[in-house]
Amino acid sequence: MSKVKQALSQLLLYKSALIGSIIILFLVGVSIYTIITLPYEEATRLWRAGEQYWLDNPRNALPSWMNIFSQKRLPETIVLTTEKAQVGVSKAIVPTEKFSIIKIKFSFNYEYDDFPSEINLFFKAKFNESSPYLTIYWVKPNGDQINLKTLLVSREDRYYVSGDEDVAKDLRRYISKKINVTIEYETPVTILLFAQEDASILNPDTVKVMKGTYELLIDGIAFESNADLNAKLVVYGKVYGLAGTDHYRRDLSIALLWGTPIALSFGVTASVTIALIQMFIGAISAWFGGKADTVLQRVTEVFMILPFLPLLIMISTFYKFNIWVLLAVVIALTVFGSGVKNYRAIFLQVKEFPYVEAARAYGAGNLRIIMFYLIPKVLPTMIPSIVISVADFVFLEAALAILGLGDPLAPTWGKIIDDAYTQGALYKGLYYWVLQPSVMLALTSLSFAMLGFALDKIFNPRLKEM
Amino acid sequence: MFTRVAKYILKRAVTLLVTVVIAVYVTIWIANMGGYVDEIIKSDILLSVSQSVRQNPLYRGLNETQIMKIINEIYDNELKKIGFDKPFIYRSFIYLRDAITLSLGRALFLSSDSGSKNVRIIILERLPNTVLLFTTTQMILFFIGLFLGLFLSRRYGSFLDRLSVLLAPLSSLPGWFYGIFLILIFASFLRLLPYGGMVDIPPPTDRLAYALSVLKHMILPVLSWLIAYSFINVYVRRTFFLMFSSEDYVEFAKAKGLPDSLIQRRYILRPTLPPIITDFSLTLIGSWMGAIITERVFNWPGIGSLFYAASVIFDTPVLVGLVVIYAYLLAATVFVLEFVYVLLDPRIRAGGT
Numbered sequence A: 001m002s003k004v005k006q007a008l009s010q011l012l013l014y015k016s017a018l019i020g021s022i023i024i025l026f027l028v029g030v031s032i033y034t035i036i037t038l039p040y041e042e043a044t045r046l047w048r049a050g051e052q053y054w055l056d057n058p059r060n061a062l063p064s065w066m067n068i069f070s071q072k073r074l075p076e077t078i079v080l081t082t083e084k085a086q087v088g089v090s091k092a093i094v095p096t097e098k099f100s101i102i103k104i105k106f107s108f109n110y111e112y113d114d115f116p117s118e119i120n121l122f123f124k125a126k127f128n129e130s131s132p133y134l135t136i137y138w139v140k141p142n143g144d145q146i147n148l149k150t151l152l153v154s155r156e157d158r159y160y161v162s163g164d165e166d167v168a169k170d171l172r173r174y175i176s177k178k179i180n181v182t183i184e185y186e187t188p189v190t191i192l193l194f195a196q197e198d199a200s201i202l203n204p205d206t207v208k209v210m211k212g213t214y215e216l217l218i219d220g221i222a223f224e225s226n227a228d229l230n231a232k233l234v235v236y237g238k239v240y241g242l243a244g245t246d247h248y249r250r251d252l253s254i255a256l257l258w259g260t261p262i263a264l265s266f267g268v269t270a271s272v273t274i275a276l277i278q279m280f281i282g283a284i285s286a287w288f289g290g291k292a293d294t295v296l297q298r299v300t301e302v303f304m305i306l307p308f309l310p311l312l313i314m315i316s317t318f319y320k321f322n323i324w325v326l327l328a329v330v331i332a333l334t335v336f337g338s339g340v341k342n343y344r345a346i347f348l349q350v351k352e353f354p355y356v357e358a359a360r361a362y363g364a365g366n367l368r369i370i371m372f373y374l375i376p377k378v379l380p381t382m383i384p385s386i387v388i389s390v391a392d393f394v395f396l397e398a399a400l401a402i403l404g405l406g407d408p409l410a411p412t413w414g415k416i417i418d419d420a421y422t423q424g425a426l427y428k429g430l431y432y433w434v435l436q437p438s439v440m441l442a443l444t445s446l447s448f449a450m451l452g453f454a455l456d457k458i459f460n461p462r463l464k465e466m
Numbered sequence B: 001m002f003t004r005v006a007k008y009i010l011k012r013a014v015t016l017l018v019t020v021v022i023a024v025y026v027t028i029w030i031a032n033m034g035g036y037v038d039e040i041i042k043s044d045i046l047l048s049v050s051q052s053v054r055q056n057p058l059y060r061g062l063n064e065t066q067i068m069k070i071i072n073e074i075y076d077n078e079l080k081k082i083g084f085d086k087p088f089i090y091r092s093f094i095y096l097r098d099a100i101t102l103s104l105g106r107a108l109f110l111s112s113d114s115g116s117k118n119v120r121i122i123i124l125e126r127l128p129n130t131v132l133l134f135t136t137t138q139m140i141l142f143f144i145g146l147f148l149g150l151f152l153s154r155r156y157g158s159f160l161d162r163l164s165v166l167l168a169p170l171s172s173l174p175g176w177f178y179g180i181f182l183i184l185i186f187a188s189f190l191r192l193l194p195y196g197g198m199v200d201i202p203p204p205t206d207r208l209a210y211a212l213s214v215l216k217h218m219i220l221p222v223l224s225w226l227i228a229y230s231f232i233n234v235y236v237r238r239t240f241f242l243m244f245s246s247e248d249y250v251e252f253a254k255a256k257g258l259p260d261s262l263i264q265r266r267y268i269l270r271p272t273l274p275p276i277i278t279d280f281s282l283t284l285i286g287s288w289m290g291a292i293i294t295e296r297v298f299n300w301p302g303i304g305s306l307f308y309a310a311s312v313i314f315d316t317p318v319l320v321g322l323v324v325i326y327a328y329l330l331a332a333t334v335f336v337l338e339f340v341y342v343l344l345d346p347r348i349r350a351g352g353t
Helices: A002-013 A015-037 A040-047 A165-179 A189-194 A252-288 A290-305 A308-318 A323-334 A338-351 A354-361 A366-402 A413-422 A431-459 B002-032 B036-055 B064-081 B088-100 B119-154 B159-172 B175-189 B207-245 B248-255 B260-298 B303-312 B316-344
Strands: A078-081 A089-095 A100-110 A118-126 A133-139 A145-152 A156-160 A212-222 A228-236
Touching (some): A015 A252, A015 A431, A089 A228, A252 A290, A252 A323, A290 B002, A308 A323, A308 B303, A323 A366, A354 A366, A366 A431, A366 B159, A431 B175, B002 B088, B036 B064, B036 B088, B119 B207, B119 B316, B159 B207, B248 B260, B260 B303, B260 B316, B303 B316
Antiparallel strands (some): A118 A156, A118 A228, A133 A145
């Protein structure tokens, strides 16, 4: 007990070990929180739900906390729908004998310093024969009313306002006339609908948001008595949630959160299992010697020649594994690695110690000696390198994901980096997309490495005496 | 003496060759679990048979169904000839022979820049690029580790020495990971250096300009590895030299009053050279394998990105070919090391253990 106390107090001497342990505890906390609040099945379902599920999210939005650091207040997403009671939404349907008159009004306050990323309208209409015929207006804070579009809607319909090139052309002409200068560049709809109408609009760098209350009006008519229409207006922002979104509008925090337990369990399981099995093989090799030794050493040499990563890639290419089978394959390919040689060399020395001799005289069996005399003697000295190697396996899992291998279902950090890379996030300046999973990866492996190096000084103090 | 050395080396060569053969055989088994290698061979044969039949003037006048019939007959015969009617265990040895003799067959989808489908040509075209990048990197790393390690081991406990211990955990992040950050800073943000690739597009025609362009593209990948692996390298070397500099004979040399530089050269560097060289060469070969992700991140047209490309589109012949070449490289390295050991370390007696 006093030995444990001593070790603990020594451990506290090392700040890096302390910091490492704190980070590891934090990551374990995140893992537990994630597993409890978001079951794995649910997470994978959400992660693979496809863009349809995420339609109300902005595409490639920054994390919301960016607003704390940024000079400009970036817009959040505004969703207004007639399907539930909501401030700023009014809907009236006036049925007569021959037709139904539909009036919907969305109004919202826009106080952000940047323009929305997209604007979409979604419709759900109920009717027997005649589709509702709608006219859609946009009212700016200065009172200008702009006629956006007239359209017939089907039962499930949508109108991508920000993708409407005709609206863009009309608005450019209209605003150019208003300020007596022609707008030269291809201003997108999102800017035209929200911009201040003065000279600043002529340049994409100076254009400013007109703050205030905006309205979107829908006037409709259906030529039957019992038609109904529900509409949803989504003004997509540029920030979302804890971690932002990706190109499929998915909430990145799902993969960031779930990446934690997956990375930890993968890394710890792999390094501990591999170290223990290698130790066992090394011990058998050293203890029995002779034929067993020769065979084990030859097998080890074969495995040392097998290129680990290429083989792993090949296997994962042929068989799409889930992450735990992949872990088993990693372990199988590594147990006969160069570690066996090191352990064997150590055990050859330990074998000659008097206490082993005594155990032999006392009549302990081979297996008993290996399990209770040899391995426990060596294990403490190897703990640091086991802890350090956790980092390697965490990165191995990430690397496989980055190569597009690994578990196709699991939402992991490596997956996010892979997506970001494939989508050219670094070219487009979407740094948050790469940085968030990278920081998590770096935190994880650094914490284990710091702890491991500090433990090395405590358990293997041979250098301290010099 | 000489014959003894020769015998010893021959024995090691045979052992290594046997090891390689077994390793390649294991690879073939792994690769064949999906029946992929068979598919390679079959597609090879079908291609060559249909080409020879279609180009043969004898069959010129025949219609398509007749030609297909002849092709199928010859194809079936060919399959029999190479024993495809025999069990896999028998055939696996044929593949082994092909792999060991480096007749690696044809790629399914990939082709070399010169347009060849021959796996060996594809691989040999890419190999120099990988070797260029990672040999440069490993050389620089090696010397940084050696000199800084020696320097710090002479100043045990100084501020710099403690700093090196403190920074060692930074090496727990791999090179490609730092690579992503370097691209972010120098390519994406500062626009100073290229995102990746090996040479400007279009490549400069002037030889000097071409070399400079390659150098420019090498800066970031090399730098990422230096940042990633320098700390641990220096730390390991320093610890290693510390252990050796506490040996009795070093103390004795010190007591004799020999100058420090001489002690370092003769009493510390000389006996530690064999393990250092082993470490260096195995790391070098290992870096060519682990470079898959670094090459992917930097879009470097080497063996690593070839491996990636092949694995994504299931180009099995290329994958198996690469594994075989890796195995050979590693075995050759180990073999040369045996040589070096015998030459360098007077304590190793050939024939001994």
